[in-house]
Amino acid sequence: MEEITLLNPLDMHLHLREGEMLKNIIDFTTSQFSGAVVMPNLSTPITTTQLAMEYKEEIQSSAKDKDFMPLIAIYITDALNEEELKTAKNNGIKILKLYPKGATTNSDNGLAEILTPQTLKIFEIAQDLGFMLSIHGETGGFSMEREYEFGPIFAAIAKDFPKLKIIIEHMSDHRSIALLEDYENIYATLTLHHITMTLDDVLGAGLKPHHFCKPILKTPKDRDMLLALALNAHPKVSFGSDSAPHLEKNKLKDNGAAGIFSAPNMLAMLCELFEKHDKLHNLQAFISDNAKTNYNISKLPKKAVKLHKKHTAIPSQIRLIQNNIIPLNGGRLLQWSQA
Ligand code: DOR
Ligand code: ZN
Numbered sequence: 001m002e003e004i005t006l007l008n009p010l011d012m013h014l015h016l017r018e019g020e021m022l023k024n025i026i027d028f029t030t031s032q033f034s035g036a037v038v039m040p041n042l043s044t045p046i047t048t049t050q051l052a053m054e055y056k057e058e059i060q061s062s063a064k065d066k067d068f069m070p071l072i073a074i075y076i077t078d079a080l081n082e083e084e085l086k087t088a089k090n091n092g093i094k095i096l097k098l099y100p101k102g103a104t105t106n107s108d109n110g111l112a113e114i115l116t117p118q119t120l121k122i123f124e125i126a127q128d129l130g131f132m133l134s135i136h137g138e139t140g141g142f143s144m145e146r147e148y149e150f151g152p153i154f155a156a157i158a159k160d161f162p163k164l165k166i167i168i169e170h171m172s173d174h175r176s177i178a179l180l181e182d183y184e185n186i187y188a189t190l191t192l193h194h195i196t197m198t199l200d201d202v203l204g205a206g207l208k209p210h211h212f213c214k215p216i217l218k219t220p221k222d223r224d225m226l227l228a229l230a231l232n233a234h235p236k237v238s239f240g241s242d243s244a245p246h247l248e249k250n251k252l253k254d255n256g257a258a259g260i261f262s263a264p265n266m267l268a269m270l271c272e273l274f275e276k277h278d279k280l281h282n283l284q285a286f287i288s289d290n291a292k293t294n295y296n297i298s299k300l301p302k303k304a305v306k307l308h309k310k311h312t313a314i315p316s317q318i319r320l321i322q323n324n325i326i327p328l329n330g331g332r333l334l335q336w337s338q339a
Contacts, residue, residue: 245325
């Protein structure tokens with residue numbers, strides 16, 4: 001195929017940051033996607049409807065495409081209560097994000113323990129109000145086992161709250177796939193990096209801090225089994241880039257930041273991947289249709305993004321005033337580009 005048109009691409013897991021960073025990166029996404037689930041782990045986390053509304057304003061005023069639809073998730077802290085959840089619901093917020101305390105970037109306000117009476121009460125209210133629960137599912141154990149060890153927590157929540165839709169964000173371990181099959185209310189997002197790379201891309205040939213992310217990239221078996229889910233557009237799986245920009249200096253220092261900035265040329269990279277495996281016909285479902293169904297998204301601006309076979313290069317760096325951001329595959333020549 002020489003050309004493909006994707007209708008309303010959606011990125012169901014995205015970090016846009018704020019201020020100068022936001023202004024410099026937002027249009028890499030809005031030029032390709034109709035909407036995105038925007039993660040709330042800012043330096044001041046988005047824990048209330050008020051903060052979510054202000055953040056939505058900031059995103060929309062920074063974006064060129066004024067039709068872009070940010071779905072802001074609310075960060076679950078110990079302070080979240082029923083009243084706040086009702087306010088969020090009344091203001092169109094659909095997603096709650098759970099970070100285990102300390103699991104990743106800006107997660108210090110996350111939950112030290114997940115299955116406490118207080119949190120279970122929040123899950124119950126969330127279920128009654130029709131929220132979706134998005135989870136960064138990792139324990140504090142050995143890096144390669146963290147997602148697997150979190151499995152019983154996913155299972156316990158799914159079992160006790162069967163009407164609560166739960167999303168395993170950035171699924172990275174093939175052993176998590178069973179949860180999709182075992183629990184009707186468990187869904188997942190997949191990133192490009194977890195379906196195309198392994199731990200060897202982080203440390204197999206010299207240390208590559210720009211490939212360091214959480215959850216950490218895993219084994220060839222994990223990559224291949226997750227890639228199959230994406231290529232076959234498994235109906236419970238949606239694309240979520242987890243594009244997470246950090247300044248180069250913060251990636252390179254000791255205790256370097258976790259996160260891969262994958263937003264530039266994302267659709268062209270996905271076209272290349274799906275075409276290579278003869279699955280281009282499934283890209284529409286993976287990039288939009290599954291998400292529309294599973295997240296009940298009805299109002300979309302109707303964006304048609306045309307891509308064709310034409311070489312294009314991924315930018316090797318994005319210059320901000322003080323420092324750069326290095327994109328995934330920066331400098332690489334792609335066979336596809338946006339028309
Ligand atoms: O690698 C990651 N970076 N994983 C996350 O969960 C958060 C993200 C970020 O915000 O930088
Ligand atoms: Zn993330």
